[in-house]
Amino acid sequence: MSGSATVQAQNASDNYLFNTKGFLSWALTLDHKRIGMMYLVGVMGAFLLGGILALILRAELADPENWFLTNKQYNQVFTLHGAVMVFLFIIPSVPAALGNFLVPVMLGAKDVAFPRLNLGSFYLWVIGAIFFLVALLSTGLDTGWTFYTPYSTQTSGPVVAATLGVFILGFSSIFTGLNFIVTINTMRPPGMTWFRMPLFLWATYSTSIIQVLATPVLGITVLLLAAERVIGIGIFDPKFNGDPVTFQHFFWFYSHPAVYIMILPGMGIISELMSVHSHKGIFGYRFIAYSSVAIALFGFLVWGHHMFTSGMANVTVIVFSALTFSVSIPSAIKVFNWLATMYKGTVQLNTPMCYALNFIFLFTIGGLTGLWLGTLSTDRPLHDTYFVVAHFHYVMMGGTMVAFLGGVFHWWPKMTGKMFNDFWGNISCLVVFIGFNMTFLPQFVMGSRGMPRRYATYDPQFTVFHEWSTYGAFTLGLGLFIALGVLIHSLLRGKQAPDNPWGGATLEWQCSSPPPYYNFHTAPEVNDPYNYKPLTYRGEKGWEYVRPKPSTVPQQPDQVQV
Amino acid sequence: MSHDHAADHGHDHPSFLAHHFDDPEQQFDAGKLGIWIFLVTEVLFFSGMFCAYALYRSRNPEVFTFASTFLNTKLGAFNTGVLLFSSLTMAWGVRCAQLRQRGGLVLCLALTLICASIFLGVKAVEYTHKWDMGLLPAHFYLSQYAQTIEHHDWAPFKELVGQAHMTWLTKLCILPGLITIGFAAWLFSTLKSKERRKIEVAGSMLLTALAFFGGIGIGRVFQAAEEAAAAHSTDHGDKHAATDADHKHDAASADHATAASADKTMLVSTDSQTKIGAPSIEQIDQKGGAGLFFSIYYCMTGVHAVHILGGMVVLTWLLVRASKDVFHEQYFGPVDYVGLYWHLVDLIWIYLFPLLYLIR
Ligand SMILES: [Cu+2]
Numbered sequence: 052m053s054g055s056a057t058v059q060a061q062n063a064s065d066n067y068l069f070n071t072k073g074f075l076s077w078a079l080t081l082d083h084k085r086i087g088m089m090y091l092v093g094v095m096g097a098f099l100l101g102g103i104l105a106l107i108l109r110a111e112l113a114d115p116e117n118w119f120l121t122n123k124q125y126n127q128v129f130t131l132h133g134a135v136m137v138f139l140f141i142i143p144s145v146p147a148a149l150g151n152f153l154v155p156v157m158l159g160a161k162d163v164a165f166p167r168l169n170l171g172s173f174y175l176w177v178i179g180a181i182f183f184l185v186a187l188l189s190t191g192l193d194t195g196w197t198f199y200t201p202y203s204t205q206t207s208g209p210v211v212a213a214t215l216g217v218f219i220l221g222f223s224s225i226f227t228g229l230n231f232i233v234t235i236n237t238m239r240p241p242g243m244t245w246f247r248m249p250l251f252l253w254a255t256y257s258t259s260i261i262q263v264l265a266t267p268v269l270g271i272t273v274l275l276l277a278a279e280r281v282i283g284i285g286i287f288d289p290k291f292n293g294d295p296v297t298f299q300h301f302f303w304f305y306s307h308p309a310v311y312i313m314i315l316p317g318m319g320i321i322s323e324l325m326s327v328h329s330h331k332g333i334f335g336y337r338f339i340a341y342s343s344v345a346i347a348l349f350g351f352l353v354w355g356h357h358m359f360t361s362g363m364a365n366v367t368v369i370v371f372s373a374l375t376f377s378v379s380i381p382s383a384i385k386v387f388n389w390l391a392t393m394y395k396g397t398v399q400l401n402t403p404m405c406y407a408l409n410f411i412f413l414f415t416i417g418g419l420t421g422l423w424l425g426t427l428s429t430d431r432p433l434h435d436t437y438f439v440v441a442h443f444h445y446v447m448m449g450g451t452m453v454a455f456l457g458g459v460f461h462w463w464p465k466m467t468g469k470m471f472n473d474f475w476g477n478i479s480c481l482v483v484f485i486g487f488n489m490t491f492l493p494q495f496v497m498g499s500r501g502m503p504r505r506y507a508t509y510d511p512q513f514t515v516f517h518e519w520s521t522y523g524a525f526t527l528g529l530g531l532f533i534a535l536g537v538l539i540h541s542l543l544r545g546k547q548a549p550d551n552p553w554g555g556a557t558l559e560w561q562c563s564s565p566p567p568y569y570n571f572h573t574a575p576e577v578n579d580p581y582n583y584k585p586l587t588y589r590g591e592k593g594w595e596y597v598r599p600k601p602s603t604v605p606q607q608p609d610q611v612q613v
Numbered sequence: 614m615s616h617d618h619a620a621d622h623g624h625d626h627p628s629f630l631a632h633h634f635d636d637p638e639q640q641f642d643a644g645k646l647g648i649w650i651f652l653v654t655e656v657l658f659f660s661g662m663f664c665a666y667a668l669y670r671s672r673n674p675e676v677f678t679f680a681s682t683f684l685n686t687k688l689g690a691f692n693t694g695v696l697l698f699s700s701l702t703m704a705w706g707v708r709c710a711q712l713r714q715r716g717g718l719v720l721c722l723a724l725t726l727i728c729a730s731i732f733l734g735v736k737a738v739e740y741t742h743k744w745d746m747g748l749l750p751a752h753f754y755l756s757q758y759a760q761t762i763e764h765h766d767w768a769p770f771k772e773l774v775g776q777a778h779m780t781w782l783t784k785l786c787i788l789p790g791l792i793t794i795g796f797a798a799w800l801f802s803t804l805k806s807k808e809r810r811k812i813e814v815a816g817s818m819l820l821t822a823l824a825f826f827g828g829i830g831i832g833r834v835f836q837a838a839e840e841a842a843a844a845h846s847t848d849h850g851d852k853h854a855a856t857d858a859d860h861k862h863d864a865a866s867a868d869h870a871t872a873a874s875a876d877k878t879m880l881v882s883t884d885s886q887t888k889i890g891a892p893s894i895e896q897i898d899q900k901g902g903a904g905l906f907f908s909i910y911y912c913m914t915g916v917h918a919v920h921i922l923g924g925m926v927v928l929t930w931l932l933v934r935a936s937k938d939v940f941h942e943q944y945f946g947p948v949d950y951v952g953l954y955w956h957l958v959d960l961i962w963i964y965l966f967p968l969l970y971l972i973r
Contacts, residue, residue: 160633161632161633162632162633163633164633164643164647165643165647166631166633168647225654229647229650229651229654230647232646232650233643233646233647233650234643236646237639237642237643237646238633238634238639238643263650263653263654264653264654264657265657266654267654267655267657267658267660267661268657268658268660268661270658271658271659271660271661271662271916272661274916275661275662275665275912278750278908278912282750282752282753282911283750283751283752283753283908284750284751284752284905284908284909284911284912285750285751285752285900285901285904285905285908286665286669286751286905286908286909288751290901291751291752291900291901291904291905291908292673292901292902292905293751293901293905294668297665297668301661301664
């Protein structure tokens, strides 16, 4: 859009952040961008809380004995660390915070299909978070974030409050997913065909399918657990001929697909970042798009790999193992396509791209070590050791959290209208990279040497690994604080961001930074989201769209160019 | 929200069309897809309990055969009919909305609400009768045939919900009673104001509240008939049932008698199957046996009843809006969506009824 600078000047007052003022204009807003920003603040708060709990755990583990936490306190802290990180941070991080901001803008729509429901989801998230804080501040939950029976039916901890919190958060997640599916299906503007959608939208769509199909099962599972505690239904209690393993099946039927709720949107972010910051069209668009859907569907068939040692028929175990391997195929397709996208591209190592490269390294380690755990013979000794802890931290934290940060940096100029300090952003990424590997690589080693997870004390032979892991955790914390500092500094001192600072071709870069209330003043022009040829760099003004000469414009707007 | 931007957008935006939609068709399609996806989540929500049912039934078939004899099939069948009829009135209501028949829509919604209320009344009779007998979830279940256990000594459950000075049914009637009085007072005040639309709504709500007590009445009639039949069979029946009945309050005798016949068949089959180790009646009539059946029974029907209650709340909202004549050919989406939800709740009951009451 050649006249975007003047459009921006005209509407300087009309941006979604300042078009209305006052607390209620935010608390009761139906604007998806404001709701996304409120989520962003909320999930970052949850991340801070979960991170502090993690540092407490790591500090305790620096010494083989209980030096400032009792065993019971240690159990409570790791339970809350896990529950807060999973339910309050990772699951809503990308879809609810970034997704809410981006989905309608990338799609070229004015809002999500159900803005009231969207606000309702946010408040459900807040209420669920309050339930968790109650559990934290009362006697303390000590079941682990998985609430395994029969322990969870017997412990004195606030299981009912926590399960109701999970139930409410689950519905928050379901309604977000429902909103996105309907938005993407029914609110696409003319010209926005399925295969012109940015890959972030494909990833969000796949995620939403999982949210809608898997989360209700978690809802009924935790509801039955609460009923077990309140009216003694006994179906998970061996005392009444109930079956605790049934709980595990129900729980993992949700919680394995939930892993893809966490990682798929992160992969969507990486697809955008790789292409934009390499200034090269994405390699294998359709493969990446379809692999998102494939991961979502395969993800429903592999929950048993969490229960290889819980007692299942041998045939079942083998089938679950084989299916688990099949999920690695679409994941690997994505990684190879990202690498191929960079090949012969003009790679710019700015902060979002550094985080994206960080993601690829860490996620690949996380994914490959998953194969050890999916293999039956190696899973037996590795089950419930630090190897598992390291594996899922590489996927969840090295994957999702790093992708989330990359996404936050990438869209920060769009969301806030401010540029950040790229040098310090890169430093934060480097410190995170070093700290992360220092924390979790030693855990692979001690896990394979038999260090079991969830213990406050350990055999002195593991001390050196735990010490390094603790140093690493504090380094990682430092890196994240630098990142936070960069973002806060940009809010206070940042330069005004141009409409298109990176040279992206997706629709969100066509509207002003920050976008106006209705996202687009004029209907956006839908083109190939990864065609960078018409974009020209104009220094301070960022990248500008130069209309190709009429002869090169495709005559049929619906023609797919991939 | 949209007034300050009205200049840029939608000069021809009618009031029923939300600002972010282009036309009524898009709005309707979005809502329709949304409600279908919501129904999918509802099905999956119930699927957890259907799975639990299938699992425990396949493991302990004789427990389910034994315990389901305590359920009153006639009450279940009556309720099935009530819900089916309410689905008809709901579907009719959708048609009325499409044709802009305000009166017809209000009538259909009111009838649907009344049916829902009757359903809950009958359910209240069923539930309270079982609570009186100690047919409770596993932890509180009282063995029905163990001679050593006092039949009404179920202290833990009493501790949980307070000492029972009144019958369970009376207690359950307190809140609906208060609601009825409230609606009656509201109707009275609207009669004074003579606003026809308010009178319609208040009247419908009062009838709905009264229908709960109607349902209780019908339930009691069915229950009494069952008891009479049971007493009859006890007179002619076998010795075991007669001696058993001596211990029992008359309110409890009906289900005991039905179960007594089951007991007999059970004992017969036990005799014939001792070689292959079929469980005895004592093993079945336990917290971990029949108690587990009632756990599943209460979970499934309880969650279903909560869905009926939720449906009543949205139906009431529709009734208020329908009385204001907001629905027409271009805008009937909400009626349609609530209708779909209502049919699903109905459909779930269509599965629950045979699974819990009929398969023996
Ligand atoms: Cu898994």
